[in-house]
Amino acid sequence: MVGETLQIGLAGLGTVGSGVYEALLRNRDLLEARAQISYQVRRIAVRDKTRKRGVEVDETLLTDDWRDLVDDDEIDIVIELIGGTTEAYQLVRAALEKGKPVVTGNKALLAEYGSTLFRLSREKGVPLYFEASCGGGIPIVQSLQHSLICNKVSAVVGIINGTSNYVLTAMDKEGLSLREALQQAQSLGYAEPDPLLDINGWDAAHKGLILAMLAYGAPLGSEAISVTGIEHIEPVDFSFARRLGYTIKLLVVIRYHERRNALELRVQPSFVPQQHLLSKVDGVFNAIAVCGDIVGETIFYGRGAGKNPTSSAVVGDVVLAMRECRLPGYHTGFLPYAEGVKALPVEATETSCYVRFRVKDCHGVIASIATIFSQHDIGIAATSSAEGEHDGTEGWNHLVFMLHVCCWGQLQEALGDIRKLPTVVGEPVVLRIESFQTS
Amino acid sequence: MVGETLQIGLAGLGTVGSGVYEALLRNRDLLEARAQISYQVRRIAVRDKTRKRGVEVDETLLTDDWRDLVDDDEIDIVIELIGGTTEAYQLVRAALEKGKPVVTGNKALLAEYGSTLFRLSREKGVPLYFEASCGGGIPIVQSLQHSLICNKVSAVVGIINGTSNYVLTAMDKEGLSLREALQQAQSLGYAEPDPLLDINGWDAAHKGLILAMLAYGAPLGSEAISVTGIEHIEPVDFSFARRLGYTIKLLVVIRYHERRNALELRVQPSFVPQQHLLSKVDGVFNAIAVCGDIVGETIFYGRGAGKNPTSSAVVGDVVLAMRECRLPGYHTGFLPYAEGVKALPVEATETSCYVRFRVKDCHGVIASIATIFSQHDIGIAATSSAEGEHDGTEGWNHLVFMLHVCCWGQLQEALGDIRKLPTVVGEPVVLRIESFQTS
Numbered sequence: 001m002v003g004e005t006l007q008i009g010l011a012g013l014g015t016v017g018s019g020v021y022e023a024l025l026r027n028r029d030l031l032e033a034r035a036q037i038s039y040q041v042r043r044i045a046v047r048d049k050t051r052k053r054g055v056e057v058d059e060t061l062l063t064d065d066w067r068d069l070v071d072d073d074e075i076d077i078v079i080e081l082i083g084g085t086t087e088a089y090q091l092v093r094a095a096l097e098k099g100k101p102v103v104t105g106n107k108a109l110l111a112e113y114g115s116t117l118f119r120l121s122r123e124k125g126v127p128l129y130f131e132a133s134c135g136g137g138i139p140i141v142q143s144l145q146h147s148l149i150c151n152k153v154s155a156v157v158g159i160i161n162g163t164s165n166y167v168l169t170a171m172d173k174e175g176l177s178l179r180e181a182l183q184q185a186q187s188l189g190y191a192e193p194d195p196l197l198d199i200n201g202w203d204a205a206h207k208g209l210i211l212a213m214l215a216y217g218a219p220l221g222s223e224a225i226s227v228t229g230i231e232h233i234e235p236v237d238f239s240f241a242r243r244l245g246y247t248i249k250l251l252v253v254i255r256y257h258e259r260r261n262a263l264e265l266r267v268q269p270s271f272v273p274q275q276h277l278l279s280k281v282d283g284v285f286n287a288i289a290v291c292g293d294i295v296g297e298t299i300f301y302g303r304g305a306g307k308n309p310t311s312s313a314v315v316g317d318v319v320l321a322m323r324e325c326r327l328p329g330y331h332t333g334f335l336p337y338a339e340g341v342k343a344l345p346v347e348a349t350e351t352s353c354y355v356r357f358r359v360k361d362c363h364g365v366i367a368s369i370a371t372i373f374s375q376h377d378i379g380i381a382a383t384s385s386a387e388g389e390h391d392g393t394e395g396w397n398h399l400v401f402m403l404h405v406c407c408w409g410q411l412q413e414a415l416g417d418i419r420k421l422p423t424v425v426g427e428p429v430v431l432r433i434e435s436f437q438t439s
Numbered sequence: 440m441v442g443e444t445l446q447i448g449l450a451g452l453g454t455v456g457s458g459v460y461e462a463l464l465r466n467r468d469l470l471e472a473r474a475q476i477s478y479q480v481r482r483i484a485v486r487d488k489t490r491k492r493g494v495e496v497d498e499t500l501l502t503d504d505w506r507d508l509v510d511d512d513e514i515d516i517v518i519e520l521i522g523g524t525t526e527a528y529q530l531v532r533a534a535l536e537k538g539k540p541v542v543t544g545n546k547a548l549l550a551e552y553g554s555t556l557f558r559l560s561r562e563k564g565v566p567l568y569f570e571a572s573c574g575g576g577i578p579i580v581q582s583l584q585h586s587l588i589c590n591k592v593s594a595v596v597g598i599i600n601g602t603s604n605y606v607l608t609a610m611d612k613e614g615l616s617l618r619e620a621l622q623q624a625q626s627l628g629y630a631e632p633d634p635l636l637d638i639n640g641w642d643a644a645h646k647g648l649i650l651a652m653l654a655y656g657a658p659l660g661s662e663a664i665s666v667t668g669i670e671h672i673e674p675v676d677f678s679f680a681r682r683l684g685y686t687i688k689l690l691v692v693i694r695y696h697e698r699r700n701a702l703e704l705r706v707q708p709s710f711v712p713q714q715h716l717l718s719k720v721d722g723v724f725n726a727i728a729v730c731g732d733i734v735g736e737t738i739f740y741g742r743g744a745g746k747n748p749t750s751s752a753v754v755g756d757v758v759l760a761m762r763e764c765r766l767p768g769y770h771t772g773f774l775p776y777a778e779g780v781k782a783l784p785v786e787a788t789e790t791s792c793y794v795r796f797r798v799k800d801c802h803g804v805i806a807s808i809a810t811i812f813s814q815h816d817i818g819i820a821a822t823s824s825a826e827g828e829h830d831g832t833e834g835w836n837h838l839v840f841m842l843h844v845c846c847w848g849q850l851q852e853a854l855g856d857i858r859k860l861p862t863v864v865g866e867p868v869v870l871r872i873e874s875f876q877t878s
Binding site: 014019023024027030031035036131137138139142143146147148149150151165243280283292293294295296297298299301302308309311312313315316320321327414 | 458460462463466469470473474570576577578580582585586587588589590713716718719732733734735736737738739740741742747748750751752754755759760770
């Protein structure tokens with residue numbers, strides 16, 4: 001602190017870092033009036049001091065060693081926006097150990113080291129803020145920590161990856177293939193050059209682990225979450241979905257099973273009923289539904305990524321950090337409170353399902369697939385078929401089964417048997433059909 | 440305070456009061472673990488101690504004089520849930536003067552005395568919390584005060600009255616008349632026996648004034664808001680809306696005009712584009728869209744009323760109050776920061792509009808109405824007609840004009856002239872067509 005002015009150390013001046021720097025300068029009057037705090041950005045750590053940037057920065061603030069932020073005794077708060085999990089982990093650890101509150105938006109860091117860092121934060125009595133790690137500008141973290149604090153959360157269901165939601169929306173509304181939709185997203189800057197983690201579900205999974213820690217105090221690692229991406233979705237799945245009254249969304253689903261004290265935790269493309277608000281969340285937008293025993297269903301909607309929305313979340317946390325760091329020993333941040341909670345094995349999770357097979361001939365094959373499902377005690381709600389493309393000399397068809405609620409493990413066993421049928425070609429596409437009870 | 444245990448004084452044990460009492464008892468373990476605070480309800484003020492209640496309460500806690508809460512030095516926090524604006528005002532005032540933080544859900548109180556009470560709160564350094572006064576369980580107040588704090592808010596647009604939204608949804612989806620829809624709402628307990636303030640827009644207006652104070656620090660009174668209810672909406676308006684790609688919702692609209700430093704503040708039934716998420720908010724649910732210069736558009740959705748959702752908001756505030764009241768001089772609550780902001784006169788507000796006339800004969804009358812609009816420089820985007828009911832011996836028609844953006848004042852002048860036409864019967868129904876720019 002210099003006089004009454006709080007000193008901020010900013011690590012990282014990439015997209016979000018420069019957005020945060022701009023927001024802190026641009027709306028300074030507003031922030032100082034609202035929060036009744038004066039502040040200054042004292043030091044900015046960057047990888048390469050000579051690099052050209054989109055934002056104008058006083059060169060004398062720059063350092064290429066993040067340790068300068070930690071070692072400067074005048075710095076009150078550290079903002080970590082360097083990304084990655086190696087240096088970021090060292091930085092956050094060192095700052096907490098030095099008693100400096102940290103604001104981070106690094107979901108990979110928290111998914112990997114969250115429980116270690118939160119334990120350290122608790123031991124040291126130094127808060128770690130992370131609103132920006134989940135859902136961009138959507139205030140889901142502060143809402144779960146504060147406004148909804150009296151609720152037992154029964155479920156959190158969300159669309160929390162903007163890139164994959166953009167791709168699914170473009171496939172649905174414009175009839176594009178996954179590859180075309182992804183190219184469109186990249187050309188508009190909505191997808192990174194390497195969108196692997198967006199498409200394979202792991203970006204959403206990292207955020208899901210953070211939401212699970214937040215809502216249940218469950219320090220679960222990546223082994224606890226079952227993840228399927230959108231790679232295998234085809235345009236024909238959207239036609240089936242539409243006809244059946246659904247929309248396809250990549251969902252993170254976190255559901256607490258009180259009887260077993262276990263958490264169902266999964267990411268996968270799912271059928272969402274067209275009447276449910278989540279089915280209307282299009283493009284790069286995110287939305288997170290939280291069901292609490294007292295509040296019922298609430299939904300938070302907004303831009304889940306991008307420079308500005310993420311900056312809004314970071315600066316919200318910075319203000320909280322500034323307010324709280326004037327009060328030693330006081331912080332409202334994260335505290336795990338249910339360390340005993342386990343992950344429910346994915347095999348034991350239950351939903352209805354949509355299963356699409358490629359089959360060479362529909363007639364005999366419906367009966368033979370239905371027989372196998374029945375042998376495995378899985379009820380069929382409906383079947384439907386559509387003509388597939390011609391595959392060399394032979395044609396084939398899409399054959400869809402809508403299944404009643406069954407265990408995921410049970411379904412996998414049935415699919416194992418069905419795969420052996422000579423008329424079934426390749427891997428089936430399986431989508432969960434999510435049910436939403438509003439309490 | 441008794442030992443380390445915070446003492447709560449609860450005023451009011453009606454629907455919300457008993458919900459809060461139950462929530463504080465039922466999820467006590469969770470709350471104490473999450474907030475790391477122990478608490479006790481020490482005294483409950485009720486109007487009539489002998490009355491039967493839906494909740495079991497230790498009789499010795501009851502008093503029929505709210506002054507007992509204020510005068511008890513051990514009581515740390517007062518929860519005001521007695522409703523009305525006379526005794527509630529005295530109670531909140533007295534508690535703040537005694538240095539006791541207050542949690543209230545009383546929108547009428549804040550709409551009427553908000554600026555006085557917030558000034559007192561600031562002078563005394565004693566916080567006043569009011570999450571439950573707006574949007575029930577939706578954490579809009581804390582989100583605006585904390586998570587979104589760095590944003591200049593350009594607009595807040597919301598559906599914040601559950602009863603009227605239930606009525607509009609039933610008229611739209613089930614083709615009911617307003618009277619039938621209201622009876623349905625009453626028989627399901629979604630509307631009070633006297634739903635006047637829900638239907639005429641004033642309940643939404645009270646909440647709108649609170650949102651305006653919150654987002655802009657504008658201590659505006661009821662004279663600052665222009666209010667139209669849903670009384671004159673008829674089933675035929677829904678058919679027109681649907682055909683034109685809209686849904687009818689009772690909206691509160693708060694829009695900041697930076698150039699004039701003025702706030703547009705109004706409640707009226709409006710056309711919402713069917714692609715916008717607010718058009719999908721049905722039944723008793725509420726939703727509030729907030730546009731910030733940094734975060735872009737965010738939407739908060741949930742149950743806007745009822746015992747439990749409102750209790751969730753009250754208890755969230757109580758926890759914040761408990762945390763903050765251990766730190767004298769510290770609070771993150773409301774502080775007006777733009778006292779200079781004025782209300783924009785409704786005549787100067789601009790939107791497109793839908794206007795429906797009852798006319799005796801369509802042929803000549805389209806030309807004569809169009810001529811008057813043109814004389815007043817108001818552009819017509821489209822006209823449409825539908826047959827009305829037979830009115831005694833003569834039939835008449837509905838004639839709709841979709842108008843380009845114009846000033847409300849200009850429109851009123853044109854309508855004054857149109858009313859004089861002999862073929863126009865009764866009052867026209869005017870609905871605003873809201874535009875939503877996502878930034």
